[in-house]
Amino acid sequence: MNRQAMADELDRRVEVLLAGTDPAGVEPEPLLAVASELGMLPAPKFKNRLKDELMEPYRAFAPAGASSEWAGASTLAGMVPLFSGKRAGLFPADHRSFLVSFVSHAALIALIASGIFVVRIPTIKPSGLTSELTYPLAGHGGGGSGDHSAVQATRGMPPKFSDQQLAPPVIVVRNPEPKLSIDATVLGPPAVKLPQSSHIGDLISSNIVMPSNGTGVGGAAGEGSGNGLGRGNGSGYGSGFDRGTGGGPFSRAGIIAPRAIYDPEPEYSDEARRVKHQGVVVLALVVDPQGKARDIRVARSLGMGLDEKAIEAVRKWRFTPGTKDGTPVPVQVNIEVNFRLY
Amino acid sequence: MKALEREPDDRMLIEAAQRERSHFAELYEQNFDRVYAFIARRAASREEAQDLTAEVFHQALASLQSFKWQGTPFIAWLYGIAANVLATHWRRIGRDPEELSEDWEQGGTDEIERRAMLAELVEALLPDQRTVIIRRFIEQRSIRDVAQELGRSEGAIKQLQLRALENLREKLGVTL
Numbered sequence: 076m077n078r079q080a081m082a083d084e085l086d087r088r089v090e091v092l093l094a095g096t097d098p099a100g101v102e103p104e105p106l107l108a109v110a111s112e113l114g115m116l117p118a119p120k121f122k123n124r125l126k127d128e129l130m131e132p133y134r135a136f137a138p139a140g141a142s143s144e145w146a147g148a149s150t151l152a153g154m155v156p157l158f159s160g161k162r163a164g165l166f167p168a169d170h171r172s173f174l175v176s177f178v179s180h181a182a183l184i185a186l187i188a189s190g191i192f193v194v195r196i197p198t199i200k201p202s203g204l205t206s207e208l209t210y211p212l213a214g215h216g217g218g219g220s221g222d223h224s225a226v227q228a229t230r231g232m233p234p235k236f237s238d239q240q241l242a243p244p245v246i247v248v249r250n251p252e253p254k255l256s257i258d259a260t261v262l263g264p265p266a267v268k269l270p271q272s273s274h275i276g277d278l279i280s281s282n283i284v285m286p287s288n289g290t291g292v293g294g295a296a297g298e299g300s301g302n303g304l305g306r307g308n309g310s311g312y313g314s315g316f317d318r319g320t321g322g323g324p325f326s327r328a329g330i331i332a333p334r335a336i337y338d339p340e341p342e343y344s345d346e347a348r349r350v351k352h353q354g355v356v357v358l359a360l361v362v363d364p365q366g367k368a369r370d371i372r373v374a375r376s377l378g379m380g381l382d383e384k385a386i387e388a389v390r391k392w393r394f395t396p397g398t399k400d401g402t403p404v405p406v407q408v409n410i411e412v413n414f415r416l417y
Numbered sequence: 418m419k420a421l422e423r424e425p426d427d428r429m430l431i432e433a434a435q436r437e438r439s440h441f442a443e444l445y446e447q448n449f450d451r452v453y454a455f456i457a458r459r460a461a462s463r464e465e466a467q468d469l470t471a472e473v474f475h476q477a478l479a480s481l482q483s484f485k486w487q488g489t490p491f492i493a494w495l496y497g498i499a500a501n502v503l504a505t506h507w508r509r510i511g512r513d514p515e516e517l518s519e520d521w522e523q524g525g526t527d528e529i530e531r532r533a534m535l536a537e538l539v540e541a542l543l544p545d546q547r548t549v550i551i552r553r554f555i556e557q558r559s560i561r562d563v564a565q566e567l568g569r570s571e572g573a574i575k576q577l578q579l580r581a582l583e584n585l586r587e588k589l590g591v592t593l
Binding site for chain 1: 429430433437438439440441442443445446449453457458460463466467470471474475478531532535536539550551553554555556557560572575576578579582583585586589590
Protein backbone atom coordinates (compact mmCIF):
# COMPACT_ATOMS: atom_id res chain seq x y z
CA MET A 76 0.00 0.00 0.00
CA ASN A 77 1.50 3.37 -0.96
CA ARG A 78 1.56 6.41 1.39
CA GLN A 79 -1.50 8.07 -0.12
CA ALA A 80 -3.53 4.89 0.16
CA MET A 81 -2.39 4.54 3.79
CA ALA A 82 -3.37 8.14 4.48
CA ASP A 83 -6.79 7.61 2.90
CA GLU A 84 -7.42 4.42 4.85
CA LEU A 85 -6.32 6.04 8.12
CA ASP A 86 -8.60 9.01 7.50
CA ARG A 87 -11.55 6.71 6.84
CA ARG A 88 -11.00 5.10 10.21
CA VAL A 89 -10.45 8.48 11.87
CA GLU A 90 -13.83 9.57 10.54
CA VAL A 91 -15.41 6.51 12.18
CA LEU A 92 -13.58 7.28 15.42
CA LEU A 93 -14.68 10.94 15.42
CA ALA A 94 -18.25 9.90 14.71
CA GLY A 95 -18.13 7.64 17.77
CA THR A 96 -19.20 4.54 15.84
CA ASP A 97 -16.00 2.53 16.31
CA PRO A 98 -17.01 -1.10 17.00
CA ALA A 99 -16.67 -1.77 20.71
CA GLY A 100 -14.28 -4.42 21.93
CA VAL A 101 -11.98 -4.19 18.92
CA GLU A 102 -8.38 -3.30 19.78
CA PRO A 103 -7.57 -0.10 17.85
CA GLU A 104 -4.35 0.04 15.90
CA PRO A 105 -1.60 2.19 17.50
CA LEU A 106 -2.22 5.26 15.34
CA LEU A 107 -5.92 5.25 16.15
CA ALA A 108 -5.13 4.75 19.84
CA VAL A 109 -3.13 7.98 19.72
CA ALA A 110 -5.89 9.67 17.73
CA SER A 111 -8.51 8.70 20.30
CA GLU A 112 -6.45 10.34 23.08
CA LEU A 113 -6.15 13.57 21.15
CA GLY A 114 -9.86 14.20 21.41
CA MET A 115 -9.64 15.31 25.06
CA LEU A 116 -6.75 17.75 24.70
CA PRO A 117 -7.69 21.28 25.75
CA ALA A 118 -8.72 23.86 23.18
CA PRO A 119 -5.59 25.49 21.70
CA LYS A 120 -6.01 28.87 23.37
CA PHE A 121 -7.36 27.61 26.68
CA LYS A 122 -3.99 27.29 28.40
CA ASN A 123 -2.92 30.85 27.61
CA ARG A 124 -6.37 32.26 28.29
CA LEU A 125 -6.46 30.72 31.75
CA LYS A 126 -2.93 31.94 32.46
CA ASP A 127 -3.94 35.48 31.48
CA GLU A 128 -7.02 35.22 33.69
CA LEU A 129 -4.97 34.02 36.68
CA MET A 130 -2.25 36.63 36.29
CA GLU A 131 -4.54 39.56 35.50
CA PRO A 132 -4.67 40.98 39.06
CA TYR A 133 -0.86 40.92 39.32
CA ARG A 134 -0.08 42.46 35.98
CA ALA A 135 -0.55 46.18 36.37
CA PHE A 136 2.51 46.63 38.54
CA ALA A 137 4.45 43.47 37.78
CA PRO A 138 7.43 43.22 35.46
CA ALA A 139 5.70 40.84 33.14
CA GLY A 140 5.61 40.57 29.36
CA ALA A 141 5.11 43.52 27.07
CA SER A 142 1.40 42.99 26.49
CA SER A 143 0.62 42.90 30.18
CA GLU A 144 2.69 46.03 30.75
CA TRP A 145 0.63 47.83 28.17
CA ALA A 146 -2.53 46.50 29.74
CA GLY A 147 -1.42 47.79 33.13
CA ALA A 148 -0.40 51.13 31.68
CA SER A 149 -3.71 51.61 29.98
CA THR A 150 -5.55 50.70 33.17
CA LEU A 151 -3.53 53.25 35.11
CA ALA A 152 -3.99 55.82 32.38
CA GLY A 153 -7.71 55.48 32.86
CA MET A 154 -7.39 56.18 36.58
CA VAL A 155 -5.16 59.23 36.77
CA PRO A 156 -6.79 62.64 36.53
CA LEU A 157 -6.45 64.93 33.56
CA PHE A 158 -5.43 68.58 33.76
CA SER A 159 -9.01 69.46 32.98
CA GLY A 160 -10.05 67.75 36.21
CA LYS A 161 -11.83 64.89 34.49
CA ARG A 162 -11.41 61.36 35.90
CA ALA A 163 -10.56 62.87 39.26
CA GLY A 164 -12.31 60.20 41.28
CA LEU A 165 -9.32 58.25 42.52
CA PHE A 166 -6.60 60.90 42.51
CA PRO A 167 -8.05 64.41 42.86
CA ALA A 168 -6.62 66.81 40.29
CA ASP A 169 -4.70 69.81 41.58
CA HIS A 170 -4.08 72.33 38.82
CA ARG A 171 -1.20 73.95 40.70
CA SER A 172 0.57 70.61 40.97
CA PHE A 173 0.19 70.10 37.26
CA LEU A 174 1.58 73.56 36.63
CA VAL A 175 4.60 73.10 38.92
CA SER A 176 5.22 69.66 37.46
CA PHE A 177 4.93 70.93 33.89
CA VAL A 178 7.28 73.87 34.45
CA SER A 179 9.80 71.70 36.31
CA HIS A 180 9.85 69.04 33.65
CA ALA A 181 10.05 71.59 30.85
CA ALA A 182 13.04 73.21 32.57
CA LEU A 183 14.75 69.87 33.01
CA ILE A 184 14.15 68.90 29.40
CA ALA A 185 15.53 72.23 28.26
CA LEU A 186 18.65 71.72 30.37
CA ILE A 187 19.14 68.22 29.11
CA ALA A 188 18.65 69.34 25.51
CA SER A 189 21.15 72.16 25.96
CA GLY A 190 23.82 69.65 26.95
CA ILE A 191 24.68 71.52 30.16
CA PHE A 192 22.96 69.21 32.55
CA VAL A 193 24.17 65.82 31.49
CA VAL A 194 26.86 64.27 29.36
CA ARG A 195 26.69 61.24 27.18
CA ILE A 196 26.81 57.95 29.09
CA PRO A 197 28.71 55.36 27.08
CA THR A 198 27.11 51.96 27.01
CA ILE A 199 29.02 48.73 26.57
CA LYS A 200 26.99 45.81 25.32
CA PRO A 201 29.08 42.66 25.22
CA SER A 202 28.01 40.78 22.13
CA GLY A 203 25.58 37.93 22.54
CA LEU A 204 25.66 38.02 26.31
CA THR A 205 23.04 38.66 28.88
CA SER A 206 23.86 41.97 30.47
CA GLU A 207 24.75 45.46 29.51
CA LEU A 208 26.92 47.80 31.46
CA THR A 209 26.90 51.56 31.64
CA TYR A 210 29.22 54.01 33.31
CA PRO A 211 28.04 57.33 34.58
CA LEU A 212 30.87 59.72 33.88
CA ALA A 213 31.67 63.37 34.27
CA GLY A 214 29.06 65.91 35.21
CA HIS A 215 27.06 63.69 37.51
CA GLY A 216 26.71 63.64 41.21
CA GLY A 217 24.04 64.02 43.77
CA GLY A 218 23.11 64.48 47.32
CA GLY A 219 20.48 63.63 49.83
CA SER A 220 19.46 64.08 53.36
CA GLY A 221 16.33 64.20 55.47
CA ASP A 222 15.30 64.24 59.09
CA HIS A 223 13.78 60.79 59.54
CA SER A 224 10.29 61.99 58.58
CA ALA A 225 7.73 59.33 57.84
CA VAL A 226 6.97 60.65 54.35
CA GLN A 227 9.06 61.63 51.34
CA ALA A 228 10.43 65.13 50.98
CA THR A 229 7.89 67.56 49.56
CA ARG A 230 8.02 68.14 45.82
CA GLY A 231 9.60 71.44 44.80
CA MET A 232 12.63 73.02 43.21
CA PRO A 233 16.18 72.53 44.45
CA PRO A 234 18.04 75.68 45.55
CA LYS A 235 20.95 77.21 43.66
CA PHE A 236 24.19 75.39 43.04
CA SER A 237 27.23 76.85 44.69
CA ASP A 238 30.89 76.04 45.29
CA GLN A 239 30.25 76.44 48.99
CA GLN A 240 27.41 75.34 51.15
CA LEU A 241 26.75 77.54 54.15
CA ALA A 242 23.20 76.35 54.72
CA PRO A 243 21.71 73.06 53.52
CA PRO A 244 18.25 73.02 51.91
CA VAL A 245 15.40 72.33 54.30
CA ILE A 246 11.70 72.24 53.59
CA VAL A 247 10.34 72.28 57.11
CA VAL A 248 12.19 75.08 58.89
CA ARG A 249 12.82 74.19 62.53
CA ASN A 250 14.25 77.63 63.37
CA PRO A 251 11.94 80.18 61.72
CA GLU A 252 13.76 83.27 63.06
CA PRO A 253 17.50 82.72 62.70
CA LYS A 254 19.80 85.52 63.83
CA LEU A 255 21.71 85.32 60.56
CA SER A 256 19.70 84.40 57.49
CA ILE A 257 21.63 82.55 54.79
CA ASP A 258 20.24 81.22 51.53
CA ALA A 259 20.34 77.46 51.21
CA THR A 260 22.48 75.98 48.45
CA VAL A 261 23.55 72.60 47.19
CA LEU A 262 27.11 71.91 46.14
CA GLY A 263 27.53 71.86 42.39
CA PRO A 264 28.67 73.87 39.38
CA PRO A 265 27.31 77.42 39.84
CA ALA A 266 27.09 77.71 36.03
CA VAL A 267 24.18 75.30 36.08
CA LYS A 268 21.11 77.44 36.60
CA LEU A 269 17.94 75.75 37.73
CA PRO A 270 14.62 77.59 37.76
CA GLN A 271 14.22 78.92 41.27
CA SER A 272 11.14 78.80 43.41
CA SER A 273 10.31 79.75 46.96
CA HIS A 274 9.14 76.14 47.38
CA ILE A 275 12.34 74.23 47.98
CA GLY A 276 11.94 70.53 47.51
CA ASP A 277 12.67 67.39 45.58
CA LEU A 278 11.72 67.68 41.89
CA ILE A 279 10.69 64.06 41.54
CA SER A 280 8.99 63.47 44.86
CA SER A 281 5.44 62.16 44.77
CA ASN A 282 4.60 64.08 47.94
CA ILE A 283 2.88 67.25 46.81
CA VAL A 284 0.85 67.88 49.91
CA MET A 285 2.56 67.34 53.23
CA PRO A 286 5.54 69.53 54.23
CA SER A 287 8.39 67.13 54.99
CA ASN A 288 12.16 67.05 54.99
CA GLY A 289 12.08 63.44 53.91
CA THR A 290 13.07 60.10 55.29
CA GLY A 291 16.83 60.43 54.97
CA VAL A 292 19.41 61.51 57.49
CA GLY A 293 21.60 64.57 57.77
CA GLY A 294 19.24 67.36 58.65
CA ALA A 295 18.51 68.70 55.17
CA ALA A 296 15.95 67.25 52.76
CA GLY A 297 15.50 64.03 50.84
CA GLU A 298 15.82 60.27 51.15
CA GLY A 299 19.60 59.97 51.22
CA SER A 300 22.25 61.15 53.63
CA GLY A 301 24.40 64.26 53.84
CA ASN A 302 23.52 67.90 53.45
CA GLY A 303 22.09 67.89 49.96
CA LEU A 304 18.71 67.23 48.48
CA GLY A 305 17.34 64.07 46.88
CA ARG A 306 17.91 60.34 47.11
CA GLY A 307 21.69 60.17 47.00
CA ASN A 308 24.44 60.79 49.49
CA GLY A 309 26.28 64.06 49.75
CA SER A 310 25.73 67.74 49.43
CA GLY A 311 24.50 68.01 45.86
CA TYR A 312 21.12 67.22 44.38
CA GLY A 313 19.85 63.95 42.95
CA SER A 314 20.53 60.25 43.23
CA GLY A 315 24.31 60.16 43.09
CA PHE A 316 27.15 60.85 45.45
CA ASP A 317 29.23 63.68 46.80
CA ARG A 318 28.05 66.83 45.04
CA GLY A 319 26.66 68.05 41.73
CA THR A 320 23.52 66.58 40.22
CA GLY A 321 22.20 63.94 37.87
CA GLY A 322 23.10 60.67 39.56
CA GLY A 323 26.49 59.00 39.80
CA PRO A 324 29.78 60.35 41.09
CA PHE A 325 30.68 63.96 40.76
CA SER A 326 33.53 64.61 38.40
CA ARG A 327 35.66 67.50 39.40
CA ALA A 328 37.19 69.70 36.79
CA GLY A 329 40.42 68.32 35.38
CA ILE A 330 39.73 64.70 36.25
CA ILE A 331 39.53 62.24 33.39
CA ALA A 332 37.22 59.38 34.27
CA PRO A 333 38.42 55.78 34.25
CA ARG A 334 37.48 53.46 31.41
CA ALA A 335 37.05 49.71 31.44
CA ILE A 336 39.59 47.86 29.31
CA TYR A 337 38.80 44.33 30.48
CA ASP A 338 35.19 43.69 31.41
CA PRO A 339 34.19 40.03 31.61
CA GLU A 340 30.46 39.44 31.55
CA PRO A 341 28.69 38.64 34.82
CA GLU A 342 26.98 35.29 35.05
CA TYR A 343 23.30 34.85 35.80
CA SER A 344 22.52 33.14 39.07
CA ASP A 345 20.59 29.88 38.74
CA GLU A 346 17.95 31.13 41.15
CA ALA A 347 17.26 34.29 39.15
CA ARG A 348 17.35 32.54 35.79
CA ARG A 349 14.81 30.00 36.93
CA VAL A 350 12.22 32.62 37.80
CA LYS A 351 13.29 35.01 35.03
CA HIS A 352 14.25 37.69 37.51
CA GLN A 353 15.66 40.73 35.69
CA GLY A 354 16.77 44.26 36.50
CA VAL A 355 19.74 46.44 37.32
CA VAL A 356 22.32 46.11 40.07
CA VAL A 357 24.12 49.37 40.79
CA LEU A 358 27.59 49.00 42.25
CA ALA A 359 29.46 51.91 43.78
CA LEU A 360 33.21 51.43 43.75
CA VAL A 361 36.52 53.19 43.59
CA VAL A 362 38.84 52.69 40.63
CA ASP A 363 42.29 52.90 42.17
CA PRO A 364 45.40 54.34 40.47
CA GLN A 365 46.35 50.78 39.42
CA GLY A 366 43.07 50.49 37.49
CA LYS A 367 41.52 47.94 39.84
CA ALA A 368 38.08 48.09 41.44
CA ARG A 369 38.07 48.35 45.21
CA ASP A 370 35.65 49.25 47.99
CA ILE A 371 32.83 47.69 45.97
CA ARG A 372 29.44 48.04 47.56
CA VAL A 373 25.92 47.50 46.33
CA ALA A 374 24.15 50.83 45.82
CA ARG A 375 21.02 49.23 44.37
CA SER A 376 20.28 45.59 45.07
CA LEU A 377 18.47 43.12 42.84
CA GLY A 378 18.67 40.06 45.07
CA MET A 379 18.45 36.38 44.12
CA GLY A 380 22.20 36.07 43.92
CA LEU A 381 22.59 38.70 41.19
CA ASP A 382 24.29 41.25 43.48
CA GLU A 383 27.00 38.70 44.23
CA LYS A 384 27.34 37.80 40.56
CA ALA A 385 27.71 41.47 39.63
CA ILE A 386 30.39 42.03 42.30
CA GLU A 387 32.19 38.84 41.27
CA ALA A 388 32.40 40.04 37.66
CA VAL A 389 33.30 43.66 38.37
CA ARG A 390 36.05 42.58 40.77
CA LYS A 391 37.82 41.07 37.74
CA TRP A 392 37.51 44.21 35.64
CA ARG A 393 40.53 46.31 34.78
CA PHE A 394 40.38 50.02 34.01
CA THR A 395 42.57 52.75 32.71
CA PRO A 396 42.69 54.76 35.94
CA GLY A 397 41.14 58.18 36.26
CA THR A 398 43.72 60.93 36.01
CA LYS A 399 44.12 64.49 37.23
CA ASP A 400 46.70 66.59 35.44
CA GLY A 401 48.03 63.39 33.94
CA THR A 402 48.53 61.64 37.29
CA PRO A 403 46.47 58.53 38.12
CA VAL A 404 44.11 59.19 41.02
CA PRO A 405 41.44 57.09 42.75
CA VAL A 406 37.98 57.92 41.38
CA GLN A 407 34.61 56.80 42.63
CA VAL A 408 32.25 55.50 39.94
CA ASN A 409 28.89 53.80 39.72
CA ILE A 410 28.55 50.77 37.48
CA GLU A 411 25.12 49.62 36.44
CA VAL A 412 24.97 45.92 35.72
CA ASN A 413 21.87 45.20 33.72
CA PHE A 414 20.66 41.61 33.97
CA ARG A 415 18.34 40.67 31.13
CA LEU A 416 17.20 37.32 29.83
CA TYR A 417 16.80 37.10 26.07
CA MET B 418 7.05 5.00 32.24
CA LYS B 419 9.62 7.72 32.13
CA ALA B 420 8.26 10.89 33.66
CA LEU B 421 8.12 14.14 31.72
CA GLU B 422 11.24 16.24 31.97
CA ARG B 423 10.58 18.66 34.79
CA GLU B 424 12.44 21.51 36.35
CA PRO B 425 14.21 19.93 39.31
CA ASP B 426 13.69 22.64 41.85
CA ASP B 427 10.07 23.31 42.70
CA ARG B 428 10.99 24.89 45.97
CA MET B 429 12.68 27.95 44.54
CA LEU B 430 9.79 28.62 42.17
CA ILE B 431 7.25 28.24 44.95
CA GLU B 432 9.11 30.63 47.22
CA ALA B 433 9.42 33.14 44.39
CA ALA B 434 5.69 32.87 43.69
CA GLN B 435 4.89 33.28 47.38
CA ARG B 436 6.94 36.48 47.44
CA GLU B 437 5.62 37.80 44.12
CA ARG B 438 2.46 36.27 42.71
CA SER B 439 3.35 37.08 39.11
CA HIS B 440 5.94 34.27 39.36
CA PHE B 441 3.07 31.79 39.70
CA ALA B 442 3.00 31.81 35.90
CA GLU B 443 6.12 29.64 35.89
CA LEU B 444 4.53 27.05 38.17
CA TYR B 445 1.42 27.14 36.00
CA GLU B 446 3.42 26.50 32.82
CA GLN B 447 5.24 23.59 34.43
CA ASN B 448 2.18 21.86 35.81
CA PHE B 449 -0.72 22.73 33.53
CA ASP B 450 -0.53 19.67 31.28
CA ARG B 451 -0.50 17.18 34.15
CA VAL B 452 -3.29 18.87 36.06
CA TYR B 453 -5.40 19.03 32.91
CA ALA B 454 -4.64 15.36 32.18
CA PHE B 455 -5.59 14.42 35.76
CA ILE B 456 -8.94 16.14 35.36
CA ALA B 457 -9.58 15.21 31.72
CA ARG B 458 -9.44 11.45 32.21
CA ARG B 459 -12.31 11.77 34.69
CA ALA B 460 -14.32 14.50 32.96
CA ALA B 461 -17.25 13.92 30.65
CA SER B 462 -16.24 16.52 28.08
CA ARG B 463 -13.47 18.92 27.16
CA GLU B 464 -15.52 21.87 28.39
CA GLU B 465 -16.01 20.23 31.78
CA ALA B 466 -12.29 19.40 31.99
CA GLN B 467 -11.37 22.99 31.18
CA ASP B 468 -13.77 24.44 33.76
CA LEU B 469 -12.50 22.14 36.50
CA THR B 470 -8.84 22.76 35.59
CA ALA B 471 -9.44 26.49 35.81
CA GLU B 472 -10.98 25.98 39.25
CA VAL B 473 -7.93 24.00 40.42
CA PHE B 474 -5.49 26.75 39.43
CA HIS B 475 -7.64 29.51 40.89
CA GLN B 476 -7.75 27.64 44.20
CA ALA B 477 -4.02 26.92 44.06
CA LEU B 478 -3.17 30.57 43.49
CA ALA B 479 -5.53 31.70 46.24
CA SER B 480 -4.04 29.33 48.81
CA LEU B 481 -0.41 29.43 47.66
CA GLN B 482 0.64 31.26 50.80
CA SER B 483 -0.46 28.31 52.90
CA PHE B 484 1.77 25.89 50.98
CA LYS B 485 4.68 24.73 53.11
CA TRP B 486 7.62 23.01 51.49
CA GLN B 487 8.09 19.55 52.98
CA GLY B 488 9.95 17.90 50.16
CA THR B 489 6.96 16.61 48.20
CA PRO B 490 6.63 17.85 44.62
CA PHE B 491 4.34 20.80 43.96
CA ILE B 492 2.32 18.68 41.53
CA ALA B 493 1.29 16.42 44.42
CA TRP B 494 -0.26 19.44 46.14
CA LEU B 495 -2.03 20.37 42.90
CA TYR B 496 -3.36 16.81 42.53
CA GLY B 497 -4.80 17.12 46.04
CA ILE B 498 -6.65 20.29 45.06
CA ALA B 499 -7.75 18.67 41.79
CA ALA B 500 -9.11 15.64 43.65
CA ASN B 501 -11.13 17.91 45.95
CA VAL B 502 -12.45 19.91 43.01
CA LEU B 503 -13.48 16.71 41.22
CA ALA B 504 -15.07 15.24 44.36
CA THR B 505 -17.10 18.40 44.89
CA HIS B 506 -18.16 18.37 41.24
CA TRP B 507 -19.09 14.71 41.34
CA ARG B 508 -21.17 15.15 44.48
CA ARG B 509 -22.99 18.00 42.75
CA ILE B 510 -23.86 15.82 39.74
CA GLY B 511 -24.70 12.76 41.85
CA ARG B 512 -21.56 10.64 41.28
CA ASP B 513 -19.74 8.79 44.05
CA PRO B 514 -16.42 10.53 44.89
CA GLU B 515 -15.09 7.17 46.18
CA GLU B 516 -14.48 6.20 42.55
CA LEU B 517 -11.66 8.72 42.51
CA SER B 518 -9.45 6.81 44.93
CA GLU B 519 -10.20 3.48 43.22
CA ASP B 520 -9.26 5.01 39.91
CA TRP B 521 -6.02 6.39 41.35
CA GLU B 522 -4.99 2.97 42.60
CA GLN B 523 -5.53 1.41 39.17
CA GLY B 524 -2.47 2.98 37.56
CA GLY B 525 -3.96 6.42 37.02
CA THR B 526 -0.58 8.16 37.25
CA ASP B 527 0.82 6.42 34.17
CA GLU B 528 -2.06 7.54 32.05
CA ILE B 529 -1.78 11.10 33.34
CA GLU B 530 1.89 11.20 32.40
CA ARG B 531 1.11 9.80 28.96
CA ARG B 532 -1.62 12.37 28.30
CA ALA B 533 0.48 15.24 29.57
CA MET B 534 3.31 14.09 27.37
CA LEU B 535 0.98 13.86 24.38
CA ALA B 536 -0.04 17.50 24.89
CA GLU B 537 3.60 18.56 24.90
CA LEU B 538 4.37 16.46 21.84
CA VAL B 539 1.51 18.06 19.90
CA GLU B 540 2.99 21.47 20.73
CA ALA B 541 6.33 20.28 19.39
CA LEU B 542 4.96 19.09 16.02
CA LEU B 543 5.82 20.95 12.82
CA PRO B 544 3.37 23.84 12.35
CA ASP B 545 1.38 22.25 9.48
CA GLN B 546 1.08 18.93 11.28
CA ARG B 547 0.07 20.65 14.52
CA THR B 548 -2.61 22.65 12.73
CA VAL B 549 -4.07 19.52 11.14
CA ILE B 550 -4.13 17.67 14.48
CA ILE B 551 -5.83 20.58 16.25
CA ARG B 552 -8.40 21.11 13.50
CA ARG B 553 -9.20 17.42 13.08
CA PHE B 554 -9.17 16.05 16.61
CA ILE B 555 -9.81 18.99 18.91
CA GLU B 556 -12.08 21.10 16.73
CA GLN B 557 -13.36 18.00 14.85
CA ARG B 558 -13.37 19.70 11.47
CA SER B 559 -13.53 17.79 8.18
CA ILE B 560 -10.58 17.16 5.89
CA ARG B 561 -12.24 19.40 3.31
CA ASP B 562 -12.50 22.33 5.75
CA VAL B 563 -8.89 21.99 6.80
CA ALA B 564 -7.75 21.71 3.18
CA GLN B 565 -9.59 24.92 2.32
CA GLU B 566 -8.19 26.77 5.31
CA LEU B 567 -4.61 25.78 4.57
CA GLY B 568 -4.96 26.06 0.78
CA ARG B 569 -3.83 22.48 0.24
CA SER B 570 -5.41 19.45 -1.42
CA GLU B 571 -7.40 16.98 0.67
CA GLY B 572 -4.82 14.31 -0.16
CA ALA B 573 -2.06 16.52 1.25
CA ILE B 574 -3.99 17.08 4.47
CA LYS B 575 -4.53 13.32 4.88
CA GLN B 576 -0.80 12.80 4.40
CA LEU B 577 -0.06 15.46 7.04
CA GLN B 578 -2.51 13.75 9.39
CA LEU B 579 -0.78 10.39 8.84
CA ARG B 580 2.69 11.85 9.39
CA ALA B 581 1.60 13.72 12.51
CA LEU B 582 0.04 10.61 14.09
CA GLU B 583 3.11 8.54 13.19
CA ASN B 584 5.36 11.15 14.81
CA LEU B 585 3.28 11.22 17.97
CA ARG B 586 3.15 7.43 18.22
CA GLU B 587 6.88 7.15 17.65
CA LYS B 588 7.76 9.74 20.30
CA LEU B 589 5.27 8.39 22.80
CA GLY B 590 6.68 4.91 22.19
CA VAL B 591 10.26 6.06 22.61
CA THR B 592 9.56 7.87 25.83
CA LEU B 593 7.42 5.17 27.39
